Every structure is written in structure tokens, then in C-alpha cells.
Amino acid sequence: MASPEEVRARPERRWRIIGGFFSLLLILLIVRLFMLQVLEHSASVATVNSNSLHVATIPASRGLIVDRTGSPLVTNVTTTEVLLSRQQAYLNPSVIGALATVTNQSVKTIQNDLTNQQYDPYQPAPVMTDAPASVVQFIKLHPGEFPGVSVQGVSQRSYPYGGQTASQLLGYVGPITGAEMAANPTAGYTTNSVFGKTGVENFYQQYLRGVAGTTTIEVSAQGNILGSVQKTPPQQGDTVILNVDAGLQKALDGYLANDVAMVRHTVDPTTGVVPPALNGAAIVMDATNGAVLAMSSYPSFNLNSFVNGLSESTFKGLLSDGAFTNYPIQGLYTPGSTFKLITATTQMQTGVFPATQLVNDTGYYTVPGCLQGAHGCVFHDDQGQGAGLVNLPMALTVSSDYYFYQLGYLFWSQQAKYGETPIQNVAHQYGLDQYSNIDLPNEVQGRVDSPLVRIALHKAAPKAFPNDTWYTGDNIEMAFGQGSTAITPIALADAYATFANGGTRYEPEVAAAVVSPTGKIVVRYGPRVLGHVSLPASVRDPILQGLEGVVQNPSGTAYGTFQHYASFSESVFPVAGKTGTASTGYSPSGQHLEPNSLFVGFAPANDPKYVVVCAIAQGGYGSDAAAPVVAQAFDYLYKHPVKPVVLTVKNQVAPVTTTTVTTTTKPATVTTTTGPATTATTATTTPAATTTTRPRVTSTTTTTPATSTTGATTTTNKTG
Numbered sequence: 075m076a077s078p079e080e081v082r083a084r085p086e087r088r089w090r091i092i093g094g095f096f097s098l099l100l101i102l103l104i105v106r107l108f109m110l111q112v113l114e115h116s117a118s119v120a121t122v123n124s125n126s127l128h129v130a131t132i133p134a135s136r137g138l139i140v141d142r143t144g145s146p147l148v149t150n151v152t153t154t155e156v157l158l159s160r161q162q163a164y165l166n167p168s169v170i171g172a173l174a175t176v177t178n179q180s181v182k183t184i185q186n187d188l189t190n191q192q193y194d195p196y197q198p199a200p201v202m203t204d205a206p207a208s209v210v211q212f213i214k215l216h217p218g219e220f221p222g223v224s225v226q227g228v229s230q231r232s233y234p235y236g237g238q239t240a241s242q243l244l245g246y247v248g249p250i251t252g253a254e255m256a257a258n259p260t261a262g263y264t265t266n267s268v269f270g271k272t273g274v275e276n277f278y279q280q281y282l283r284g285v286a287g288t289t290t291i292e293v294s295a296q297g298n299i300l301g302s303v304q305k306t307p308p309q310q311g312d313t314v315i316l317n318v319d320a321g322l323q324k325a326l327d328g329y330l331a332n333d334v335a336m337v338r339h340t341v342d343p344t345t346g347v348v349p350p351a352l353n354g355a356a357i358v359m360d361a362t363n364g365a366v367l368a369m370s371s372y373p374s375f376n377l378n379s380f381v382n383g384l385s386e387s388t389f390k391g392l393l394s395d396g397a398f399t400n401y402p403i404q405g406l407y408t409p410g411s412t413f414k415l416i417t418a419t420t421q422m423q424t425g426v427f428p429a430t431q432l433v434n435d436t437g438y439y440t441v442p443g444c445l446q447g448a449h450g451c452v453f454h455d456d457q458g459q460g461a462g463l464v465n466l467p468m469a470l471t472v473s474s475d476y477y478f479y480q481l482g483y484l485f486w487s488q489q490a491k492y493g494e495t496p497i498q499n500v501a502h503q504y505g506l507d508q509y510s511n512i513d514l515p516n517e518v519q520g521r522v523d524s525p526l527v528r529i530a531l532h533k534a535a536p537k538a539f540p541n542d543t544w545y546t547g548d549n550i551e552m553a554f555g556q557g558s559t560a561i562t563p564i565a566l567a568d569a570y571a572t573f574a575n576g577g578t579r580y581e582p583e584v585a586a587a588v589v590s591p592t593g594k595i596v597v598r599y600g601p602r603v604l605g606h607v608s609l610p611a612s613v614r615d616p617i618l619q620g621l622e623g624v625v626q627n628p629s630g631t632a633y634g635t636f637q638h639y640a641s642f643s644e645s646v647f648p649v650a651g652k653t654g655t656a657s658t659g660y661s662p663s664g665q666h667l668e669p670n671s672l673f674v675g676f677a678p679a680n681d682p683k684y685v686v687v688c689a690i691a692q693g694g695y696g697s698d699a700a701a702p703v704v705a706q707a708f709d710y711l712y713k714h715p716v717k718p719v720v721l722t723v724k725n726q727v728a729p730v731t732t733t734t735v736t737t738t739t740k741p742a743t744v745t746t747t748t749g750p751a752t753t754a755t756t757a758t759t760t761p762a763a764t765t766t767t768r769p770r771v772t773s774t775t776t777t778t779p780a781t782s783t784t785g786a787t788t789t790t791n792k793t794g
Contacts, residue, residue: 127290127292128292129288129289129290130197130288130289131286131288131289132286132287132288132289132305132306133229133266133267133308134284134285134287134308134311135150135229135284135308135310135311136150136231136310137281137283137284137310137311137312137314137591138150138313138723139244139275139282139314141315141316141319141323142315142316142317142318142319142367142586142716142718142719143319143320143717143720144315144723145234145320146234147233147234147235147239147240147316147318147320148231148232148233149232149233150231150232151229151232152227152228152229153203153204153205153227153228153230154204154205154210154225154226155203155204155205155225155227155228156177156200156213156224157199157200157224157225157226158170158173158184158187158198158199158222158223159198159223159224160188160195161222162222162223163222165221169223170188172219172220173201173220176209176212176220177201177202177205177209179201183201184201187199187200188201191265198222198224203228203383204230204382205225210225213225230381231246231247231377231380231381232381233378235323235324236324237376237378237379238327238375238376238377239320239324239327240324240327240368240369240370241273241374241375241376241377242272242369242371242374242398242400242401242402243273243274243323243369243370243400243514244377245270245271245274245277246270246271246273246275246377246380247268247269248268248271248380249268249269250264250265250267254269255267261280262286267283269283270282270283272398272400272515272516273400273514274314274316274514274585277514277515278314278513278585278588281311281588281596281597282311283311284308284310284311284312285308285309286308287306287307287309288306289305289306311591312588312589312590312596313589313590313591314587314588315585315587315588315719315720315721315723316586317360317365317366317367317583317585317719318366318367318369318584319367319368319716319717321710322367322707322711322716323367323368323369325706325707325710326356326358326369326707326710327370327374329370329702329703329706330356330370330371330688330703331372331374333690333699333700334351334372334693337349337351337671337690337694337699338351340698342668342694342695344456344695345666345668345694347668349668349671349693351691351693351699352396352691352692353372353373353396353399353405353690353691354370354371354372354401354689354690354703355371355402355405355563355687356369356370356688356689356703356704356707357369357402357563357564357686357687357688358684358686359567359571359582359684359686360571360684360685360716361570361571361574361575361684362575362683363580364568364571364580364581364583364601365582365586366512366584367684367716368707369402369584370402371399371400371401371402372401373395373397374397375392375397375398401563401689402562402563402564403510403514403518403563403564405518405562406518406520406561406562407560407561407562407656408555408559408656408658408670409506409555409559409560409561409566409654410556410654410655410656410670410672410696411473411555411653411654412555412652412654412672412674412696413501413506413554413559413654414469414470414555415504415569415570415617416497416501416506417482417553418466418470418616418617418620419500419504419573419607419613419617420481420485420496420499420500421466421481422612422614422616422617423500423608424492424496426481426492427481429465429467429616430465430466430616431465432464433465433469433474433476434460434463435455435460435461435462435476435477436476437454437455437459438452438454438455439453439454439475439476439480439483439550440452441453441483441547442487444546453476453547455474455475456475456655460476461474464477466616466617467616467617467619467623468629470617470620470621470623470624470652471620471623471624471629471630471631472629472630472631473624473631473653478554479554481553482497482549482550482551482552482554483546483549483550485549485553486546486549486550494525495525497552498523498524498552501522502522503606503607504568504569504573504579504607505565505568505569505572505605506520506522506559506561506565506566506569507519507520507521507561510562510568510604511582511602511604512581512582512583512584513582513585514584517562517564518562519562520559520560520562521559521561522552522561523551523552523557523558523559524544525544527558528542528543528544531558555654556656556657563687563688563689564582566674567582567674567685567686568580568582570675570676570685570687571676572607573607573609573676574650574682574685575682576609576614577606577607577608577609578603578606579603579605579606580602580603580604581602581603585599586598586599586719586721587599589721589723593723618650618679621679624650624651624652624653625649625675626644626648626649631653631696631697632651632653632673632675632705634697635698635701635702635705636649636705638705639701640705640708641709641712642712642713647677647678648679648680649675649676649677649678649679650675650676650679651673651674651675651676651704652674653673653695653696653697653701654670654671654672654700655669655670655671655695656669656670656672657669658670667692668692668694669692670689670691670693671688671689671695671696671698671699671700672687672690672696672700673688673696673697673701673703673704674687674704675687675704675708677708677711684711686704686707686708686711688701688703688704688707
């Protein structure tokens, strides 16, 4: 083994190793620089720019909503909003306290606004909406006390006819939710977007929203805003022209609200009970094309509450009262005798019983061959009073239950000839168990009782629907609108409109057209036929005679009501219609609940133009509670005939100009909606003008089901 002195030193080898290592590092560095400067040059530039430039949106003013004559129902007004820069608030914390004092808010409230992630972090946060002139003036006169504070004009919804006119029909708007953004991933929404929550505002969101503008902001590496580089102005949304007549709508709202208030303070002379009149709905339609001329719901709410903000407790109270339920399309009501139109049509189409043949209505009907004893075999008219000898027209005029008990029995006992569900089949043709396809969100589908429906209801809710077997008594109940049948007022209106016009069922249409801010027609909606009911004169005439008698014959169930509430002469403006008084079951204590009150009519009866329906849950007799609303509506229509749709729009509002980067208005305290938005919006531009129809919006909400007797073989029906 060699000693250290004998080992030969090799310094040149160490230098070669060190030199090779650094040469390799240099080569790698050169390669990386080549990739960054040459191969990845575009990507590198984009990365740098994205870090230094931030694109913020400028909300567009929403389009108007106007009635058929161009009278504005929903417009925009410019209000002043106070904003605070987050950067300046961080550098000058005292500005928060100063701003809290002048705006009469707490420091915590303003701090919450600054940390609200709904607002873009590179834009000033709104800390006060609808600021009074005194606050704005003070801020402008003392700029040194308010560094980073700015004011700007913002657009918010306004209601020329008042916030309580057509509330459920028009709907309200609010800040977009995560679910709404997720449902419209390609529509260009941001966290600052405003979205229609209910009604027309929701269904026509894609047209009303407009096209947002943009502003490109330069931001330093430290996150400081250096200035605005480029701006693209927003484009105002399109105007939606409704088929609704604003004057008629306001009048109908008043008729319904006043009627419910009256019913709640009037003793039912038959039962001795003051009806609770839980809720109500009223609709006016054009029988010739399905246009919705007015639609009212009760209880209601004030649309201005969602502009000015409402407390959580107030919101929960309105929600609990059912104020956000649009009862014309979401309320389910046992139809009672209004369903007799369906059974009478089936009778005349099949010939099961001649319309002219007299039947002796004794006040109670005993099921032939019944073996269950008197209790299970007898059906009573209201109060056990019979109408005497009646044919089909008179049975409709006086609302003879006995007559329709017999029809229910005849159809069930002759299944071999007419099938198991002849009445239900005709009800389907009239659309009572279908969606009407109305252009409003969250419509509820009705149902017509049948053996299959009974089984399905029992399977879904065995406690609420304990019987799953269909008996003769069930067919008798169904024939005069009882049992588990529950329908919406819009479906009932559409069914009577179908009869009135001779058999064509139209899709109810709230909107007539969409027009751009420049006046160009974007979309024109034409009548859409959904189906037909065979109504030759031999079928229709006897039924029409009976419905005319309801209002015009002194024996008719609504004759007295129209004599009291309508000022027109029946010889000049004849009305036909049908009352409905539907049993709603028993209370937990075993007492009879007040019946549902319904009335539906059309006029002029000899050349139908208008159909009007009213339904009041647990309102009492149809002639007492619902018929007055319809009579007053026809009185208004006689004095103020509905004018044609005007496709030119007045009072177009120009987009709002702002002094700073525009942001959305501060959200109301509560932004919860009564149901998820269901209108899909997939584009921010409007299509070329066209005449079109709309796809149905699938219901995603539920309402309280109608209460009805089920599975009974003995019943006492309310006349009317």
C-alpha cells in the first residue's frame, strides 16, 4: 500500500469535473431560455397579461315588460349607489367608520359588504343602495374624509302600476345563485349577475337580461388597481310584450282580494261557519287563441319589497302564508260541479243517455243492486233537496247531482261497451290532467281520479289515500268532480275555452312578442293548438243551453249573483258558466271543512271571446264566493273591451351611464326563491325575428295538494 507521499496529485481532474457540471447547468439554462423565448413565447405573454389585466363585467339594464297596448308593467329607474374600494379601506381603515356614520349603518355591516365574495374583488363593493341626495352631496363635498368612496348610478326594477299588481305573474329578480349559474354554464353569467327568480322575469330571462359590457382593469403585482384599459358598453335587454291588459289585471287583482276579505268575514248561511278562504286564483283568457289577458293570485306580495330589501322574518312570513305560490298554475282544487262539463260531453259523445230524457231528481240516489246497505248505497244532493224532473240542460242549470250520479253509475256498469275510463278519457282531451304548457315556470300538473290514479296515490301516500280499490261509488264521485280529482285553475280555464270555441284546445300564452330596444321584433308568438275535442252541434248545443241557464235562467245557480254584480244586460252580453262547490273532507276534530268555491264562465255565449275562472280554497258555495269575482270581471270586460296587441314599444329606457366601474345593485337581505329557476339560457344574443312556440318548463316545485274525499261509497255533495 502506497504512502500519501507516493500518491500523485491530479488537480486537473477535479477542474474537469467542476467545469463539466457548470457547463451542463449552462446548457440547461440556455435550453430553458430558448423554450420560454421562442417555443413558449405566446403562452408566456398570455400568462403575464392575465396576471396584470382583469376583465370585469358591466351589468346591462334589463328589458321592459309591457302589456298588450305597450303600457309598461315593469321598467327601470336609476338610483344612486355608494361604493368603497377594498384597497383604500385597507390603507385607510378610518374611512369605514366615517362611511358608517354618514350612511347610518354599522361598521360591521360595511365590513361584511367588503368581504362579500359575491362582488368582484377588483371592483369597489357597494355599501349603500338607493342613497339619498343628502348622503351623496355630503360625500362629494368632503372627498378628503372618504378616500376610495365613489357614487354611481345603477338600474333597478320599478312598477308603474304598483308593486302589488300581477306580482306572481310578473315575478321578481335577485342576485344569481350558484345553482342558477351551474344550470346555465355557457350563458356568460358571473357572480354579479341578476337573475329572474319567478314569473315572466324567470321564464324570459334570456331576453330580458341584455348583454353585459366589460371593462379591462390593469392590476399591479401587489394587487393595486392601476386604471381602466378598455371598456365595452352593455346592451339593454329586450322588451317582452304580454297579452295581458294592465287595466283588467289591476281590476282582477282587486276583485279577488276584496272577495276573499269579504268571504272571511261572512257567515256561510248553509253551514253557519265563516269560511277561511285559504287562497284564491282568477284568470281571464281569450277563448279564441289562448292568450292570457289577466291572472291573479291570493295571497300576494309587493314586488317593491325585493327592490328595497325585506327582512328574513317578513320573507318567511310571506312564504308561510303562500304568498309566493302562483295559485292559478300551482294550486290544486277539487273541481266539484265544474267537472260536469266533462261528464256531459262524454254522455253526448257516447249516447249513454239521451239529453232530452227526463230524470226525477228526488234529492238522493240509490245505487242499483247495491248490497252494502243504505249507508253505503245512497248519494245525497246538497241538503237532500231534489230538483224534480230534469233533462241534461236543466241538470246543468240547477246543478243536479242526482243526474250525474246516474251517469257515473251507467258508465261503470256498462264497461264492456264504453270501456273502464270513458269520462277520464274526455277529461284528458280537455287537458285537465295535463300541463297546459303556459309560459310561466313551475306549473303543477293536475289529476283526474281513476282506478290507476287511485293505485298510484295509495302507493305514494298510503295514509293520505288509504283505499287502492275502485268501486262503483268511486266512479259516481268522479263523475261530478269529487274523489281524488284535483286540477289547476289554468287547466279548468283552458277546458272551458276549448268548449267555448267549439273544440280547439290552445296553449295558454302570457307573452305575445319580444322586441329589441331598437323596436325590432325578435320573436312573435302565435297561437299553438294542443288538441281537439269533438263537439258537433248535437253534442255541444244541449250542454251550452244548460250553461247559459246557470246565469240567465232564474233557476240557475249563479243567476242571483250576476243580477247583483253585473250591470250589463244578458240580452246584449250573454254569459254562460258553471258553479262548483266541492267537498274538501274533514278537519282533525271530525268537522266538515268548508268546500272549495269555483265558477267558470265564457262570454258572449253566442260568440265566445272571453273565459273567466275563479277558485277559492274553502271559500264556501260557488255562487257565493267565486261567482262574484267572475261577474265583476265580465262587467269590466263589457265596459272595457280588450284591445289588440301593439307590437311597437313606448318608453324605451336607455342603458344607464355610470361614473365608475358599474356593479350590480346590492342584494336584498333575503334572496331565497320559492323554487329553482327552470328557464335554460344558453346565449347572450337574441335570435332573428320569428314566429315560434315555447317548450314546456318542467315543474320542480310542489304545492299543497287539494283535499278531497277518497274511496267512499257514500257521500253528500255540495250543490253548485
